[in-house]
Every structure is written in structure tokens, then in C-alpha cells.
Amino acid sequence: MKTSSPRPLRQVAPRSSPTLEDLAVAAGVSRSTASRAINGGDRVSPEAQAAVDRAVLDLGYIPNRAARSLVTRRTSSIALVIPEPDVRVMMDPFFAVVITGITEALRETDVQLVLLMSRTDDDSSRTLRYLRGGHVDGAIVVSHHEADSWARSLAETGLPTIFIGRPWDAGSEVTYVDTDNLGGGRLAAQHLAGIGRRRLATVAGPADMTAAVDRLRGWRTGLAEAGLPEGPVVHADFTTDGAAAAARRLIAEHPDIDGIFAASDLMALGVLEALQAAGRTVPGDVALVGYDNHAVAETAPTPLTTITQPMVEMAVKAGAMLLEEIEAPGSHPEPVIYSTELVERASTSVAPTASAANA
Amino acid sequence: MKTSSPRPLRQVAPRSSPTLEDLAVAAGVSRSTASRAINGGDRVSPEAQAAVDRAVLDLGYIPNRAARSLVTRRTSSIALVIPEPDVRVMMDPFFAVVITGITEALRETDVQLVLLMSRTDDDSSRTLRYLRGGHVDGAIVVSHHEADSWARSLAETGLPTIFIGRPWDAGSEVTYVDTDNLGGGRLAAQHLAGIGRRRLATVAGPADMTAAVDRLRGWRTGLAEAGLPEGPVVHADFTTDGAAAAARRLIAEHPDIDGIFAASDLMALGVLEALQAAGRTVPGDVALVGYDNHAVAETAPTPLTTITQPMVEMAVKAGAMLLEEIEAPGSHPEPVIYSTELVERASTSVAPTASAANA
DNA sequence: ACTTCCGGTGGGAGCGCTCTCACGCTGTCG
DNA sequence: CGACAGCGTGAGAGCGCTCCCACCGGAAGT
Incomplete structure (x- = not known):
């Protein structure tokens, strides 16, 4: 053994x-x-x-920190848990932002940030062991999908924990920060409807991620509010290639679409690709809205209208909340939701290719 | 006090x-x-x-780690030092790659990664205190510019340290890993010369960064080998906007340029912008080579030919080397340099806009 | 005047671990 | 058949720190 x-x-x-x-x-x-x-x-x-x-x-x-923490049972360090099996996802600037934000929150403290990435299930149990081992005073978990099991496990250990992104089984005992994905999806629908698009579809994210689900729900709400039908929904995996494939399907089955909401900018890029391959112009034939305000949204062949969210602020807040909960255990802060905004760019502007419109 | x-x-x-x-x-x-x-x-x-x-x-x-490390005087954790005053630089996927690589190297170990970011000079001295305080067994320093002072300070403390990217004052006592920036610059020159471009210029990086300096030196070497004159050199700060401004100057002063090497993909994007604004086609009028094989190189309006480097491998190696040096103190491993390759894309391809060429 | 209190102090214990050392105990060799 | 390895073991010290408690002296209360 x-x-x-x-x-x-x-x-x-x-x-x-x-x-x-x-x-x-x-x-x-x-x-x-x-x-x-x-x-x-x-x-x-x-x-x-x-x-x-x-x-x-x-x-x-x-x-000597070791001696001190031996007696105080405090380590003056917190963990950032990234339960991502996928290297690629780590490339997402999202993590850089999260790290930057947390670091910022820790600035005036002597608390250190320990990085815990678990790519395999095996790692995952090791990570859990580490967390319950009292090696850190608290944890921030980036909840991408699988965070569900974590949420329970960690809540049980009593280790102060903040989730970034609402975890699936967010009971009242789970504290998290998130952006208003509901509102973001709604914003996308409102905007597309507002510029006169009527046959709308969406390339949604994986159904096992709260962010994706919420954006989709928001999107549907927005459509309903605008008096539009629900329209086709395809799911992709938040990657460009995955979205391109999904979009090809979408276009084939619904050739008359004049507006698409992609639940991430990376996916919007794939949609763009598929549209161009299908001979559709953007925004002329089809207007396109992304999500995240990722760097690529600006550099894309057709710059993307997208939903932006205060990610750094959110990360800072997560750090601050964790510090608070460590200081005053048992205080269960309310979840904090940051609002989103729409950034308008060429992919939905009526000017360049004035073929659609009617508003 | x-x-x-x-x-x-x-x-x-x-x-x-x-x-x-x-x-x-x-x-x-x-x-x-x-x-x-x-x-x-x-x-x-x-x-x-x-x-x-x-x-x-x-x-x-x-x-209990604290108790153990109290007596062993080992902490089973290493620091990743990111001496970056600038938030923006952190957005660079580079860091994600570095973190991923180091994590990979630490996989089979129970060594934890502690993140140390110092944005201000004040932080910087705190970081140094932390490092000499024996809180970690070793450090990996991402050497972007200012790493010079760190190199000395850390070498003196005797803390095992590996630099990613050659630091300025790399004496024999400093261990580092790096990519072959010299070779990369040379590759760019060879490629542009190879496709028949003769009036070549470069948008180089800041003169206070070894990577930028090396790429420039390599570029000059390549030009000389191809029997071409040195050509104009402008410096920018590795940002898109900075490069765009520099490129505008370049184009204005040297309107007959038919090939440009930008020392980073982000900068190449700026150059692309400036060229298009000046009515030049790419690669028709001007062929363009970037550097890094950044994600944007592929998604750019004109996909960029660029120099790629095995960054993950490099980071993994840095982690492995540090572990080694911690295990066997006093062993001063040789610096490791990873070779670079050119990835050909539309920005230098002769096919689409067949106006240049002569090989 | 004697008690009571309280700010400032030092002694001592002990956090959970590793490591040195000395002690058996079985073999093996002179 | 005594000496000497060498392996497995346990007792004990101590890593550097914080915290509890007892102490002391002077200010305040009765």
C-alpha cells in the first residue's frame, strides 16, 4: 500500500x-x-x-510560518481550485483574470494563493484530501461544470469556500459570486430583436454548466418579452470548432435565420466561420452576438457584438468574501451577482451591409 | 513602526x-x-x-504539513514569481501556459504551487522577503523585463531558482530555460527572404527585454545570411496599439517595404491594421510574420505566419529542473533552450494575392 | 490603610512531527 | 561459543511559535 x-x-x-x-x-x-x-x-x-x-x-x-501555523492552526494561505480536466480551458483568459482578481484582494494581507489544478479524477481526490488536510484556511473554487460534487464535499468539511460561478447544487449554505448570465442572455435577445431580427437562433453551451443554462434561460425570456418565438437551439461545448459544427447544422436546418446568439465569443467565432462558409454575410444576412467580451471578439474578422461582465471585480469580490468568512466563520454571506452589459460591434451593426433591418 | x-x-x-x-x-x-x-x-x-x-x-x-516542515525545514511548495507591474500582461495566455506546465511537472509530487505576483515595487520587496523567509523550497521566476534585480537577489539567498526566459544578467550561476529567440528571428528573416521579399523591416519589442533583443539579433543574422541589407527597425511595446503606431511610422518612412517581421503576434495584429489603413494588402503588397503562435494568429483577419515555440514543454522543464535542484542542492543545471519553428499561414502565402513572388 | 484591578510581563507547556540514539533480537562469523 | 553485525523498534528531544497563566507593581476604589 x-x-x-x-x-x-x-x-x-x-x-x-x-x-x-x-x-x-x-x-x-x-x-x-x-x-x-x-x-x-x-x-x-x-x-x-x-x-x-x-x-x-x-x-x-x-x-517561521510553519511554527506559527502549527500552533494557530491557521496557514495564511488559501487555495484556488481549478477542477478542469482540460488543458485547453486553462488557456481561457478567464483564469488569468480570476487569478489577477484574487491576488488583488489578497494584496494587503499576508495570505498566499496556492494553486490547485486537478485534471484527472485521481487528482481530484488528492485535491480534496489536501483541502480537508487543513493546509489552507479557505478555498475559492472555479465552478466550471463538475463543481457539484465539490460543493457538497467542501461544505461538509466546514472549510470556508467561495465558488466563482454558481455551482449546480447551490443550496443556501453554498456561497458564490457570479455574473448575471440570465440578464446577459436576455440582453442578447433584446438587442437582436431591437435591430429588427425576427428569426433568431442560439448556439448554447453545454447543458451541464450553470452559466450556459442561465444564458439560455435568459435568452428565452428575452425572446418571449419581445414577442418572438423560441427559435431553434443547438448546444456546443464552448469551443470554436464545436460551435462551427453546431452552426452548420443550424444553418442547414433553418436556412432563414437572421440572428444568432452564441453563448461565448469563442463559439461565436465558430459560428462566424460556418456562416461565411455557407455564404452568409455578417451582419448583413445574419446578425451575431457573442458572450464574454473575450479578446478575440475585437480581433475577429467581423468584430463581435458581445456581452461583457466585470470578471476582475467578481474575482476580487470572491477573494474578499473568502477572507471575510475566514475571519468570521459561520457568517454565510449572500451570493453576489454582477450585472452584464452589451458591447456593440460590427457583427450586429446595421451600417456596413445594409440589407437587413426594418426595426 | x-x-x-x-x-x-x-x-x-x-x-x-x-x-x-x-x-x-x-x-x-x-x-x-x-x-x-x-x-x-x-x-x-x-x-x-x-x-x-x-x-x-x-x-x-x-x-500535518506545518509540523513536518517545522522540523524538516522543507515546505513542499514552490513559488511562481510573476514580477509584472502590468495587469494586461497577465492576460497573456503565456502565463496560463506556464502555470499549466509547472503544474504538470509537479503532478507526481506533493509539492504545491504558490503564486507570487508583484505589481508594485513595494510588493516586490515583500515577495523577496517571503522567498528568503523559507516559505518555499524554490522559485520559478518568469523573467519578463525587470527580472535582473531578482536574479541577483535570489541567487544570493541560495534559494533554488529557475528563470523562465533568460534574465539580463544571466551569469553562470543563474539557471534558466528559454526558447531560441535568436533562431526564431532568423527563421522569420529566412522565410521572408525565401518567398522573395527583399525590402524587409521589423517591428521589434522593447530593448530592455532579452527575448526582444534576441529576436532582433536573430533577424539581423538571417538577413545577413540571405545577403539582404539590415533594413529599418522600429521598436514597440509588445502591444497591438503600440505596434500599429510604430508600423504607421515605418510605412510612412519606408513606403516600399514588402515584408515585415513583428516580434509578437499581438504586435503583428497592429501592423496588419496599419497596413490595411495604408491601403496595403497582406500578403500581396507586404508579407507579414508574427511571433508566438498566439491564438489570435489563427483568428486574425489575415491568419498570421508566425514562429511557434514549445512553451508548455519549457514550463514543464522549468518545474522539473527546480525539483531536481531542490533535491540535489548545488547542482547547477545547464540552461535549456528550446528550438522554434515557423508556422506558415496566409500572411506570407503567395497563393491568394499573387502579385509578389520570384523566389 | 488594605484590597481590587489592570496593564505589562515572563515562564512554561505544547502544537504534530522527524530524527537521533540506544536497545533488543536474530543471525553470522571468527 | 562469544562477539559483532544489522535490522526493526521505541523513547525522547526539540523544531519555532503562540497562548495560558501566574506574577508584579502602581493606580484606583472603599
Whole structure:
């Protein structure tokens, strides 16, 4: 059996940095006083505080985190869990944004961010072990699909956890931040209807992702509000190629479509490809709305009208909420939903190819 | 004075997981034997090992990392240092790739990745403190520009460190991995010369980044080898907008250019923009080569011929090398340079707009 | 005046682990 | 047949820190 950690540890390094004891001696106080001075300075006389501060500088004292966390049972680090089996998804700038945002939230803290990526199921259980092992004070889980099982498991361990993106089984005990995917989908429908398109279809994301489902629901709501029929729906996997294939099907079966909502910009790119291959112009014959305001939305052959969401803010908020919950365990903050906006670009503008329109 | 860590620690959490002592009791052995069994099982009888293994499972024992690292002086974690003052740069998929690669290298290990981003100078000194504080066993530094000072500082602390991208002052004591920027630049020159372009120019990167400098040097070498003059060189900051401005200048001053090498795909996008604005066709009037094989190279209005480099491999290697150096301190591995390749796309293809060519 | 209180302090225990060391115990060799 | 390996084991110390508690002196209360 190999239940042990993969790598045994080796040799004791030569002692290096000064200890609290050294500090105390240098400052002419006791270890206890030195400790108090280091940690906020409650119940420490100004003189003692000053002496310790000076000694810290002189000695270049840096507290030993391991020793500290051994006794406090706090690690001053949080985990960012990315349960993505797929390398490709990691390429999504989304993660860069999330990381940037969380880092930002941690800025004034001495909390460190530990990255936990699990690509296989095996990793996944390791990750869970790590999380329950008390190695971190809290976790932020990027909920792409499979986060469902995580949500339960983590909630049970009592480890403060924030989800980015509503997890499937978001009971009241699960805290998350998300963008208003419902509103975003609705916005897309409103916009396409607003520029006079009437035969609308959507390339939705995978039905096992809350974001995809919500966007689709919003889309349907928007259509209903505009008095339009539901229209055809095809699902794709949030990739360009997958969407291209889906769009080809869509176009073949519904050749009269004059507006498409793709639930991501990457997918919109695929739709664009399929439309052009089918000899349709954009936005002339078919107007196209993407989602995410991804970099490619701007550089696409036909720049994409798309839905934008404050992702950095959302990530910052997630970090802040986690910090809060760590500080005050048991406080279950309400989920926070960020609103979305539509960015208009060429793919739905009436100007260039003035063939559609009637508004 | 506030030399202390920003956040004082609070309340002791109720004890949770079983300790080694509990394990030992459950397995009917001593703490020492349990410890040995957990850590590789040297000098442990099969019976004892089995008993401990069973107890581990029964109790769900997870070793306390803090306690362990307190005595071993090893933390089983490494830092990824990203000394980037600029949020935008973080958006670069480059980082996602680097993170993915390092994670991959750490897969079979129980080593965790800690993210250290420093945006301000202030952060930077904090980061340095953290690194010398013995909180990690090693560091991987993404060397974009300012890594010079880091290289020295870290080398001095004796912390095993690997740079991704050659740092400026790479003495023999600095270990790094990099791609063959020299070769990449040369490849671009060869390719453009090979398709018969003769009046070549380049939009180079900032002169304070080794990658940019090397690409430029390689470019010049390639030109010389092809018997072509050096041609105009303009510098930009690796952004699309910056490159567009630089390219406008270039076109204005050298209207007869028939080939351009942009030192990044993002910059190539800007060049493309400027060329189209100036009424030049690509590749008809001007052939264009980018660098990086970034996602946008494929989705660009005119798909870009570009230089591709095995970035994931490079990151994996960096991780592996660091692990090695941690395991065997003092071993100073040789720098590893990955070769580059040219990917041909429409921006230099002679087919579509058959006006240039002569080979 | 004696108690009471409280801010400042130091001693000591102990967090959970690894590692050194000494102690049997079985073989194996002179 | 005594000596000497060498393996498996357990006791104990101690890593650097925080926290509880006891202490002390001076200010305030009765």
C-alpha cells in the first residue's frame, strides 16, 4: 500500500534565520513579549514595542510560518481550485483574470494563493484530501461544470469556500459570486430583436454548466418579452470548432435565420466561420452576438457584438468574501451577482451591409 | 513602526484530524515507527507497515504539513514569481501556459504551487522577503523585463531558482530555460527572404527585454545570411496599439517595404491594421510574420505566419529542473533552450494575392 | 490603610512531527 | 561459543511559535 505522500523529505538544512528567541534576546525582552509585539502589539509597552521593532530590522527577522501555523492552526494561505480536466480551458483568459482578481484582494494581507489544478479524477481526490488536510484556511473554487460534487464535499468539511460561478447544487449554505448570465442572455435577445431580427437562433453551451443554462434561460425570456418565438437551439461545448459544427447544422436546418446568439465569443467565432462558409454575410444576412467580451471578439474578422461582465471585480469580490468568512466563520454571506452589459460591434451593426433591418 | 505581518492570527480552531500519535496507537506501534511507515517505509517490517497503512485508511489520517516542515525545514511548495507591474500582461495566455506546465511537472509530487505576483515595487520587496523567509523550497521566476534585480537577489539567498526566459544578467550561476529567440528571428528573416521579399523591416519589442533583443539579433543574422541589407527597425511595446503606431511610422518612412517581421503576434495584429489603413494588402503588397503562435494568429483577419515555440514543454522543464535542484542542492543545471519553428499561414502565402513572388 | 484591578510581563507547556540514539533480537562469523 | 553485525523498534528531544497563566507593581476604589 502506498498511502504516504509521494516524496519523502530529506536532510535538515543548516539553521539560517534568527528565531523569535534571538529576537527577544536582542530586544532585551522575553519571547512572549516579542511575540506580542510582532503580532499587533496588544498589551505591549511602547518601549518594548520599539525595542522589538528595532531588533526585527537589525536581525532581519522573519517569523517561521510553519511554527506559527502549527500552533494557530491557521496557514495564511488559501487555495484556488481549478477542477478542469482540460488543458485547453486553462488557456481561457478567464483564469488569468480570476487569478489577477484574487491576488488583488489578497494584496494587503499576508495570505498566499496556492494553486490547485486537478485534471484527472485521481487528482481530484488528492485535491480534496489536501483541502480537508487543513493546509489552507479557505478555498475559492472555479465552478466550471463538475463543481457539484465539490460543493457538497467542501461544505461538509466546514472549510470556508467561495465558488466563482454558481455551482449546480447551490443550496443556501453554498456561497458564490457570479455574473448575471440570465440578464446577459436576455440582453442578447433584446438587442437582436431591437435591430429588427425576427428569426433568431442560439448556439448554447453545454447543458451541464450553470452559466450556459442561465444564458439560455435568459435568452428565452428575452425572446418571449419581445414577442418572438423560441427559435431553434443547438448546444456546443464552448469551443470554436464545436460551435462551427453546431452552426452548420443550424444553418442547414433553418436556412432563414437572421440572428444568432452564441453563448461565448469563442463559439461565436465558430459560428462566424460556418456562416461565411455557407455564404452568409455578417451582419448583413445574419446578425451575431457573442458572450464574454473575450479578446478575440475585437480581433475577429467581423468584430463581435458581445456581452461583457466585470470578471476582475467578481474575482476580487470572491477573494474578499473568502477572507471575510475566514475571519468570521459561520457568517454565510449572500451570493453576489454582477450585472452584464452589451458591447456593440460590427457583427450586429446595421451600417456596413445594409440589407437587413426594418426595426 | 509596523514591521509585523499585516494580519494577526486568531483563535485556535477545535482540533480535528487524528495525529500521528493516534495513528500509532491505532496501528499498535510507536510514533516513530508510524512516522517511518508513512515516509517511505524504510526499516519497517511488513507487518508494521501494513498495520499503519490500515490505520491511515481507518482514521483518514493526513499528516500535518506545518509540523513536518517545522522540523524538516522543507515546505513542499514552490513559488511562481510573476514580477509584472502590468495587469494586461497577465492576460497573456503565456502565463496560463506556464502555470499549466509547472503544474504538470509537479503532478507526481506533493509539492504545491504558490503564486507570487508583484505589481508594485513595494510588493516586490515583500515577495523577496517571503522567498528568503523559507516559505518555499524554490522559485520559478518568469523573467519578463525587470527580472535582473531578482536574479541577483535570489541567487544570493541560495534559494533554488529557475528563470523562465533568460534574465539580463544571466551569469553562470543563474539557471534558466528559454526558447531560441535568436533562431526564431532568423527563421522569420529566412522565410521572408525565401518567398522573395527583399525590402524587409521589423517591428521589434522593447530593448530592455532579452527575448526582444534576441529576436532582433536573430533577424539581423538571417538577413545577413540571405545577403539582404539590415533594413529599418522600429521598436514597440509588445502591444497591438503600440505596434500599429510604430508600423504607421515605418510605412510612412519606408513606403516600399514588402515584408515585415513583428516580434509578437499581438504586435503583428497592429501592423496588419496599419497596413490595411495604408491601403496595403497582406500578403500581396507586404508579407507579414508574427511571433508566438498566439491564438489570435489563427483568428486574425489575415491568419498570421508566425514562429511557434514549445512553451508548455519549457514550463514543464522549468518545474522539473527546480525539483531536481531542490533535491540535489548545488547542482547547477545547464540552461535549456528550446528550438522554434515557423508556422506558415496566409500572411506570407503567395497563393491568394499573387502579385509578389520570384523566389 | 488594605484590597481590587489592570496593564505589562515572563515562564512554561505544547502544537504534530522527524530524527537521533540506544536497545533488543536474530543471525553470522571468527 | 562469544562477539559483532544489522535490522526493526521505541523513547525522547526539540523544531519555532503562540497562548495560558501566574506574577508584579502602581493606580484606583472603599
